[in-house]
Amino acid sequence: MAERISLLEAVEKKEALLEPGVYFMQGNIASVEAALIAGCRFYAGYPITPSNEIAEHMSRRLPQVGGVFIQFEDEIASIMALIGAAYGGVKSMTATSGPGFSLMQEGIGCAFMIEAPIVIVDVQRGGPSTGLPTLVGQGDIMQAKWGSHGDYEIVAYLPSSVQEMFDLTIEAFNAAWEYRVPVIVLTDQRVGQMIEKIEVPPYEEIKIVVRRKPEVPPEEYLPFDSRYLVPPMAAAGEGYRFHVTCLTHDDRGYPTTSHNISRKLVSRLVAKIRENEKVIGRYESYLADDAELIIIAYGITSRAARRAVKEARREGLKVGLFRPITAWPFPYWGLKEHVDRGAELLVVEINMGQIVRVIREYYNNITKIHFMPWAPGEVPRPSDILLKIKEVYPR
Amino acid sequence: MARSWLDYRTEAWVQWCPGCGDFGILNSIHKALAELDIDPKRLVIVGGIGCSSRSVYYIRGSNVHTIHGRSIPVASGIKLANPELTVIVVGGDGDILGIGGGHFIALGRRNIDIAVLIFDNAVYGLTKGQAGPTLPVWVKTKALPYPNVQGNINPLLLAFASGYTFIARGYAYHVNQLKDIVKAAIQHKGSAVVDILQPCPTYNDYMTSEWYEKRIYYLKDEDPTWDPAIRSIDEYRVKAPRIVEKMLEFGDRIPLGIFYQDLTRETLEDRFEKLTPGYLSSPPAKRPISVDSKPLVHPFKLFKDKVLVT
Amino acid sequence: MKIPQGEVRLRLIGAGGHGILLLGNIIGSAAAQFAGIEATMVIAYSPAQRGGWSRADVIVSREPIDFPIFDNPDVLVATTQETYDLEYMNVVSGGLIIYEKDTVTPKPREDVTQLGVEAFKTAINLGFRMSANMVLLGFLNGTLGLLPEDAMMSAIKARVKRRVDVNLKAYMEGVNLAKGVKL
Numbered sequence: 001m002a003e004r005i006s007l008l009e010a011v012e013k014k015e016a017l018l019e020p021g022v023y024f025m026q027g028n029i030a031s032v033e034a035a036l037i038a039g040c041r042f043y044a045g046y047p048i049t050p051s052n053e054i055a056e057h058m059s060r061r062l063p064q065v066g067g068v069f070i071q072f073e074d075e076i077a078s079i080m081a082l083i084g085a086a087y088g089g090v091k092s093m094t095a096t097s098g099p100g101f102s103l104m105q106e107g108i109g110c111a112f113m114i115e116a117p118i119v120i121v122d123v124q125r126g127g128p129s130t131g132l133p134t135l136v137g138q139g140d141i142m143q144a145k146w147g148s149h150g151d152y153e154i155v156a157y158l159p160s161s162v163q164e165m166f167d168l169t170i171e172a173f174n175a176a177w178e179y180r181v182p183v184i185v186l187t188d189q190r191v192g193q194m195i196e197k198i199e200v201p202p203y204e205e206i207k208i209v210v211r212r213k214p215e216v217p218p219e220e221y222l223p224f225d226s227r228y229l230v231p232p233m234a235a236a237g238e239g240y241r242f243h244v245t246c247l248t249h250d251d252r253g254y255p256t257t258s259h260n261i262s263r264k265l266v267s268r269l270v271a272k273i274r275e276n277e278k279v280i281g282r283y284e285s286y287l288a289d290d291a292e293l294i295i296i297a298y299g300i301t302s303r304a305a306r307r308a309v310k311e312a313r314r315e316g317l318k319v320g321l322f323r324p325i326t327a328w329p330f331p332y333w334g335l336k337e338h339v340d341r342g343a344e345l346l347v348v349e350i351n352m353g354q355i356v357r358v359i360r361e362y363y364n365n366i367t368k369i370h371f372m373p374w375a376p377g378e379v380p381r382p383s384d385i386l387l388k389i390k391e392v393y394p395r
Numbered sequence: 396m397a398r399s400w401l402d403y404r405t406e407a408w409v410q411w412c413p414g415c416g417d418f419g420i421l422n423s424i425h426k427a428l429a430e431l432d433i434d435p436k437r438l439v440i441v442g443g444i445g446c447s448s449r450s451v452y453y454i455r456g457s458n459v460h461t462i463h464g465r466s467i468p469v470a471s472g473i474k475l476a477n478p479e480l481t482v483i484v485v486g487g488d489g490d491i492l493g494i495g496g497g498h499f500i501a502l503g504r505r506n507i508d509i510a511v512l513i514f515d516n517a518v519y520g521l522t523k524g525q526a527g528p529t530l531p532v533w534v535k536t537k538a539l540p541y542p543n544v545q546g547n548i549n550p551l552l553l554a555f556a557s558g559y560t561f562i563a564r565g566y567a568y569h570v571n572q573l574k575d576i577v578k579a580a581i582q583h584k585g586s587a588v589v590d591i592l593q594p595c596p597t598y599n600d601y602m603t604s605e606w607y608e609k610r611i612y613y614l615k616d617e618d619p620t621w622d623p624a625i626r627s628i629d630e631y632r633v634k635a636p637r638i639v640e641k642m643l644e645f646g647d648r649i650p651l652g653i654f655y656q657d658l659t660r661e662t663l664e665d666r667f668e669k670l671t672p673g674y675l676s677s678p679p680a681k682r683p684i685s686v687d688s689k690p691l692v693h694p695f696k697l698f699k700d701k702v703l704v705t
Numbered sequence: 706m707k708i709p710q711g712e713v714r715l716r717l718i719g720a721g722g723h724g725i726l727l728l729g730n731i732i733g734s735a736a737a738q739f740a741g742i743e744a745t746m747v748i749a750y751s752p753a754q755r756g757g758w759s760r761a762d763v764i765v766s767r768e769p770i771d772f773p774i775f776d777n778p779d780v781l782v783a784t785t786q787e788t789y790d791l792e793y794m795n796v797v798s799g800g801l802i803i804y805e806k807d808t809v810t811p812k813p814r815e816d817v818t819q820l821g822v823e824a825f826k827t828a829i830n831l832g833f834r835m836s837a838n839m840v841l842l843g844f845l846n847g848t849l850g851l852l853p854e855d856a857m858m859s860a861i862k863a864r865v866k867r868r869v870d871v872n873l874k875a876y877m878e879g880v881n882l883a884k885g886v887k888l
Contacts, residue, residue, distance in 0.1 A: 039690070041476075044472065066682050068674075070471075073498065073501040074497060077471075081468045081471050083461070083472060085679070088476025088679070089476065110465075114459070114461075190773075194747050195729075195733060195746040208684070208685040208690055210685055210688070234457070236457035236473055236477065237439075239436050241456065243451060245451075245460035246461060306771045306772070310771070
């Protein structure tokens with residue numbers, strides 16, 4: 001009974017969320033407000049540029065909705081505390097940038113193995129290493145997928161506007177709690193720190209995924225019940241006793257070295273994402289239908305590319321844009337029809353070649369794949385992309 | 396009906412070497428929990444990696460076995476999400492003071508109500524006997540080709556400097572005395588640490604039970620008036636030098652018992668309650684966040700124009 | 706200058722403390738929240754930690770804005786000589802430069818319109834020196850007719866934290882100073 005607080009009580013407690021309407025708001029701030037609307041009530045983090053606005057705003061806002069904000073001693077502790085909060089039954093989030101994201105990698109693997117739903121916002125800056133703390137980069141794409149050891153699958157969103165910082169943060173929470181996985185909002189310094197018009201939709205239009213709780217009596221509860229693709233999750237203190245572990249484990253959560261169980265576990269864990277890749281994976285096409293050259297760009301780069309596409313069209317070049325909205329799972333299927341009818345591809349990203357490798361994985365030797373690497377620190381201008389378009393445009 | 400220590404066992408097979416000090420520690424934890432009659436459904440044991448961290452499988456609770464060195468942050472996350480839970484961290488000296496040393500320090504300054512039980516055998520047993528952070532310099536255990544060239548941490552002084560409000564030391568084979576110390580640590584409101592000296596018969600052939608038993612004694616036995624409780628700043632000023640002196644004593648004589656218990660400092664949970672009234676009665680774990688898959692809302696009109704940050 | 710039909714790109718730059726970011730926020734907020742059109746803003750700071758300049762690049766547009774970053778503004782507002790010198794050559798041909806008359810000596814550029822405003826003096830006369838940015842805003846909007854007056858006024862009320870009345874008055878002073886200015 002104590003589990004339920006009436007709506008009225010919640011109102012009295014000022015469970016205050018940003019009300020629907022139009023705002024002129026920073027991307028990082030929009031991500032925070034979205035997280036709160038999605039039900040995030042725990043934030044642990046460590047200061048790092050250019051993600052600090054997220055922590056700052058969380059530190060002010062979480063107490064207003066009855067949540068906990070805590071600054072930890074490092075990013076390792078932060079991500080582990082999120083896992084703890086998730087097993088306490090609370091939606092949790094952290095934000096970081098390149099170096100901190102590197103420190104979190106072991107924890108991301110742990111969250112995947114232990115099936116703890118958590119959300120990480122990575123505001124990418126210029127690398128490698130300490131690199132360019134205040135300037136843009138898109139160099140964490142591969143780290144997001146392969147940064148932790150062993151076999152795992154990740155969900156990572158690529159917002160390209162403040163509106164998407166809002167929408168995709170909510171979606172990230174929904175995916176995390178739908179599939180019991182760590183989910184990354186893989187934004188960049190430019191999108192995170194730019195200020196733009198956004199519209200917060202009426203709440204009736206916002207869908208929130210909550211934890212699927214076990215329905216069996218406590219004696220029968222299995223934290224990793226393999227009869228489900230995504231097992232129901234009990235939180236500590238709810239009356240269910242359990243062991244969960246980052247070791248390879250059986251359905252009861254006890255460690256095992258059985259190859260058979262290892263095979264079943266790892267297969268199920270990756271299947272959660274692989275079997276749902278077309279549900280999770282998303283993309284947007286712009287003027288792609290008749291394009292002879294399709295630019296592939298994401299985040300802030302996609303916005304320069306979009307302008308370049310318009311200018312190329314003005315000059316009579318049939319150029320289109322393919323913008324992955326999820327980096328992982330990568331929406332490779334969205335390109336197929338264009339490649340099949342002979343379109344060539346041009347990848348533009350602020351790194352020395354990351355998403356282009358994924359494109360090659362699917363379309364190498366099927367069509368020509370051009371690449372425009374761009375060093376971190378600045379966004380390629382539409383004119384730079386236009387130049388490259390003219391250089392590679394198929395004649 | 397009160398629970399017996401048997402109610403805290405699990406069906407898991409206990410995988411430790413014969414004669415391991417972990418058995419005694421596990422037994423004293425079971426007994427402490429039984430005497431405190433803690434509901435296993437509200438109990439959380441968090442462990443890292445190492446022989447001792449496997450205790451999470453052998454105690455009935457909602458337990459999380461995490462990665463190496465990170466048990467304290469995970470425990471902090473659970474406890475702050477739901478402060479009604481009893482949260483205990485188990486792990487070795489390598490897990491908690493070596494790889495997890497930064498987290499150990501940070502827990503002290505936060506003073507979250509968590510009991511940290513260090514199974515201190517001065518070696519990395521699970522990986523076959525490398526030197527742990529509490530192995531003294533120039534000691535050569537049998538797995539080391541040469542004597543240890545690194546010095547050792549003093550866990551009690553580290554805890555004291557970090558701000559732990561309950562600091563004690565026990566001995567693995569003294570199950571009953573250890574049970575009382577563990578009980579006090581769990582009951583203490585705030586971050587508590589018990590450094591539990593524990594022979595590793597397999598890999599530490601230097602700090603053996605004979606080695607320990609020649610040296611250990613209880614603070615209370617030496618001085619029946621020993622009272623570790625600090626109730627005021629004045630009492631702290633009077634007692635602190637003697638407490639530190641006892642913490643420093645580790646050689647021919649090794650004191651055991653409760654060294655320090657600060658009753659004056661508020662927990663992090665209390666501080667959150669001050670910051671956000673209602674935190675303790677309806678913590679994040681108990682707050683509804685949605686109704687019929689829609690956000691649970693009270694649009695905060697006053698806030699509307701203040702969220703915009705330049 | 707001719708008001709561009711699509712996007713209007715404004716670069717606001719001045720010393721830290723001149724209220725540049727607030728200025729950008731008010732323009733963006735007036736456009737997005739109160740005039741119902743699109744707006745973006747990208748902020749930059751000088752490399753120096755303190756005492757440097759801050760810059761707000763604002764785009765307002767009736768159409769969705771593709772790319773929020775630009776190198777060449779249609780309109781430059783500069784409040785110091787240093788920032789004026791840094792940016793005046795970047796303004797597009799046919800563009801507009803508004804500068805603070807007290808502190809900036811304009812340099813020759815035949816192909817842009819340059820207008821000086823005594824924003825600081827006007828603000829001091831109003832008894833609140835910090836409202837100089839509102840004078841500039843009023844002058845800018847009065848000259849360009851960028852956004853409806855009521856949208857600007859609403860944005861000022863929403864964004865300004867202290868002495869809203871004086872700020873509104875400063876804005877109107879700026880609008881008045883723009884009367885009779887021909888582009």
